[in-house]
Amino acid sequence: MNGSLNGTAICLKDVTKSFPGYTAVRGISLEVRAGSFLSVVGPSGCGKSTLLNVAAGLTQPSEGAVEIFGKPLAGINRSAAYMFQQDALLPWKTVRGNILLGPELRGADPAQAAQSAGEWIRRTGLDGFADHYPHQLSGGMRKRVAMAQTWIVDPDIVLMDEPFGALDVHTRLRMEGEILNLWAGSRKTVMFVTHDLEEAIALSDEVAVLSAGPSSRLVGVYQVSLERPRNLIDIKTDPRFVEIYRSIWSSLREEVLKSYERIQP
Ligand SMILES: Nc1ncnc2c1ncn2[C@@H]1O[C@H](COP(=O)(O)OP(=O)(O)O)[C@@H](O)[C@H]1O
Ligand SMILES: [Mg+2]
Structure with a gap:
């Protein structure tokens, strides 16, 4: 266990990831504070899973670097456990x-x-x-x-890639609550990927927004200063939630519209 809540758990430094003929993400610098819950949102195909894989050490950045608790990551990130959308039972x-x-x-x-x-x-x-x-x-x-x-x-770090995407809305709400309970009783750092902005805000301390691909960039990192523990059933109608949603959505919506344009014939 890394006992310290100070400092940075995951630091992506100017990370670019290219596949043959395609650059997924470009120049992404992002810090996930130790003990915090950060979500990454962005349109489908923008490179969210790619970024999580880079943090997991499952894939190497083409350019840039990754540090985990201040140390350069080489190979698999042994401080992290990964929870996928498709459970791997x-x-x-x-x-x-x-x-x-x-x-x-x-x-x-x-x-x-x-x-x-x-x-x-x-x-x-x-x-x-x-x-x-x-x-x-x-x-x-x-x-x-x-x-x-x-x-x-x-694990000191939990990486989650749209873990509740396939669940019905009620089961999902329950599972989100359970994840928050588990996390609140731990000192773990969570990096959570979702395409659902409401889910991202409800769960997180910070929401990182990626632009539409190819060559997705980080549009911004938004603070969610809603107190904890949070009541996930009522939080979405809280005026402060609505305000945060509006301000993040104004940047995300442009990216979603761009991604629509790209997939139209
Ligand atoms: N191993 C790979 N080889 C080639 N292209 C890939 C590979 N992994 C991801 N991509 C491409 O990179 C882009 C980002 O993918 P991904 O990170 O899965 O997006 P997201 O999780 O945001 O939906 C997509 O266009 C995808 O096709
Ligand atoms: Mg994905």
């Missing part, structure tokens, strides 16, 4: 078996790992489902398993 393992994967891969003591898995099964509301297989679970329950998988390895 192993169908032949039970809920408990899936939650135990991370500790097992890290060579944890089996008795300690079993105890920890039991705790995470309780904390994520999976009591009674420990011996179920993924196909026996609802979408929301599968997300709970994915959250337990992410949190059990106690």
Whole structure:
């Protein structure tokens, strides 16, 4: 664990990422404060996942650099755990078996790992489902398993790529609340990708807006100074939320319109 809430957890320095014949993001400089919750929003295809992959060390920037807690990132970011939109549960393992994967891969003591898995099964509301297989679970329950998988390895940084995009609106609201509860009780840094500006504001301390691709740039980073804990059910009608939404949307909307123009024949 990195005990300090001071300083910067993730620092992207003038990051450009090009694929053959296509530059996804260009010259992105972004800092995610240790212990904070930052969302990245932008039109579809603008390079949000690419940026998260760069922070995860799954892909190397073509230009620029990444620092994690002040140290240059080379290879996989071992301080981070990744939660994808499509949960990656192993169908032949039970809920408990899936939650135990991370500790097992890290060579944890089996008795300690079993105890920890039991705790995470309780904390994520999976009591009674420990011996179920993924196909026996609802979408929301599968997300709970994915959250337990992410949190059990106690990463300093959690990277989430549209984790709730495929859920119905009510399940999604519940899962968002549960993520905030988990995060609030931790000192973890979260970098959260979504195309949903309301979700980004409701959850985050800061919202980073990317422009339409190709060669997406950072349009701005907006502070969300709404107090916590937040009531996600009512927050969207709070006049201060509406005000923040308006100001961010005024820059995001132009980017969304540009991205529409580009996909028209
Ligand atoms: N491995 C890759 N090879 C080629 N192009 C890629 C690759 N990964 C992403 N891209 C392109 O980079 C752009 C940004 O992709 P992505 O980061 O997935 O966007 P977003 O997550 O914002 O929807 C897209 O145009 C995509 O096609
Ligand atoms: Mg994406």
